Amino acid sequence: MPPNSIKAAQDRFVAVWGQMGSAWGISRTMAEVHALLYITGEPLCTDDIMERLQISRGNASMSMRALLDWGIVERVHRRGDRKEYFKAEGDVWAMFRAIVRERMKREVDPLRAQLYEIRDQTGERAGERAPRDQGADLLAHNRRLDELLRFFQTLEGVSNSFVSPAGRGLQAAAKILGYIGGGVGNSAGPSTEATDTKEAG
Amino acid sequence: MPPNSIKAAQDRFVAVWGQMGSAWGISRTMAEVHALLYITGEPLCTDDIMERLQISRGNASMSMRALLDWGIVERVHRRGDRKEYFKAEGDVWAMFRAIVRERMKREVDPLRAQLYEIRDQTGERAGERAPRDQGADLLAHNRRLDELLRFFQTLEGVSNSFVSPAGRGLQAAAKILGYIGGGVGNSAGPSTEATDTKEAG
DNA sequence: CGACGTTTTCAATCGTTTCTGAAACTTTCG
DNA sequence: CGAAAGTTTCAGAAACGATTGAAAACGTCG
Structure with missing residues (x-):
């Protein structure tokens, strides 16, 4: 060589x-x-x-x-x-945590803030009522925004539990989920395991 | 309005x-x-x-x-x-699942394949031994590649459990983790207030 | 079957992002 | 303090990806 x-x-x-x-x-x-x-x-x-x-x-x-x-x-x-x-950074998980933290901070949080603003923009203000015609559309529109917001809120939660000091939590969870998902076996041990991913469908 | x-x-x-x-x-x-x-x-x-x-x-x-x-x-x-x-697609979670599935398929899987190849490129071939000088460096180099591979393998598992038909699994898990995350006193909370999504139930 | 409405393709163009190189700035040391 | 070594900034150049528009392909209908 x-x-x-x-x-x-x-x-x-x-x-x-x-x-x-x-x-x-x-x-x-x-x-x-x-x-x-x-x-x-x-x-x-x-x-x-x-x-x-x-x-x-x-x-x-x-x-x-x-x-x-x-x-x-x-x-x-x-x-x-x-x-x-x-x-x-030598620890892959630490590295990935840092990346997630930063991207959440830079991209997802501002996005959430904007979505809230947009939601407020058509949100019913006190004592004001939407015209009858617009009512249904407006409701549906806001429902869609809300669903997105809900989703990002959950994402925020997941990311926090991953990123936080005690963030090894997700590392463990990931492994558990990994087992569920594909029976991927990964345990400690520096041995060169070239385990093929088994599809579980 | x-x-x-x-x-x-x-x-x-x-x-x-x-x-x-x-x-x-x-x-x-x-x-x-x-x-x-x-x-x-x-x-x-x-x-x-x-x-x-x-x-x-x-x-x-x-x-x-x-x-x-x-x-x-x-x-x-x-x-x-x-x-x-x-x-x-109207269901945010279904949409997100599709995105994850596609990005894994298009970007992460090929990446993994490449990493394996790179790993093999310096992997000891049968009966061949690395020069003494290179030994330590080579070992460390391969260890770093392996760590990355291990990580992506875990990621694959997580994504599969999310993407699969029974993928609601992660949706539930996400919520649980979300709660954990919310409960954990995470570092200087960036901008995570304003969590007043209206609950239908 | 030919004409028409619609969709797809693709070479040329355009706009954005990234990169360079040199100048300005900062820090360290004699 | 001034020189030397190192780092950052920034205007312009280059590279890249996105977008257009027109032509080809497709499929439908009369």
Whole structure:
């Protein structure tokens, strides 16, 4: 096995992860930077990233900053070195929790707020009554909004129980649900289990 | 209340939903079309959509097709009318299940497959041994890949239990978890007040 | 069967987002 | 304090995905 096969695998991982990122509305480069930090597992500095990913300094800097904001990458200082190094969160579940937390905060919460506003916009104000004609439509309209709101409220709850300090809760629940769903066996143990997913229909 | 206030609310909903879509990697227009169908609740034809959303015929057609593929919009035929009409799935949970199913199929499953390949790429082949130098790095590299794979496997399980015919399972679980989440003193509650959805019961 | 209304496709265009590179800024150290 | 090293910002350039509009395909009806 050639000694640089790890590097090749890393490159491939970076590409794959970057692609996934862009499918989920995250800038490709940001995902790539994260991928690189995650897969190498060790702290890298801006120049390392620039060189390895062939991107500009500005881009590298911005992406790093964003990852820091997301809380899935942390600064590392080395004694006797003025450079800053960066290291990715190593625990996949912690990483995912951070992502969920941020996306809820940035996208779902504002969305909920807007939906409430829209709901209020046609909500009956005190002492005012909708015209007879509009009544049914309005009711149905508001019912649909409410259903959406209810849904997002539930989602909020789920996400909180996942994200919270005691958030391992969902990790456990996920496993239980996993069993229900597909009989997916996953237990502790670093052994290379390449268990195939069994469809349960 | 002016009779067109529903229309105004609909427009606003369309805008909000479209924005959300693009934040999650769905084309804005497609999300808008869906929003329109959902919020009006009744079947619309291509021309209705073109006019209301001010988009081209081609765009409307493509977006409709995509929504059909996602399984969150269905064709409706009207007797004595050659046009095709389209109607959005009305049940929020069913809609969300369809979305999860599709995104898993299109994005997560391929990702998993790729990760397996990458894993195999450096996996020890029979009778071959990694050079001593690379040993530790390789082990750590593969461990990180495995963790990711394990995670996605669990995710797959959760999603299956959600998506499957008996998928109401997660709906119930979600509510339970939601309660837990609400009860748990979670970190500085972002903006989770205003939880006054009217209960029908 | 040919004409008409409707839907689909696709190359060209347009608009948005991302990326670059250089300048401005900040921090550290002699 | 000033120089050196590092980081951030930002206007313009490039890349990418979305959108259009016209033409082809489809299916129906007289």
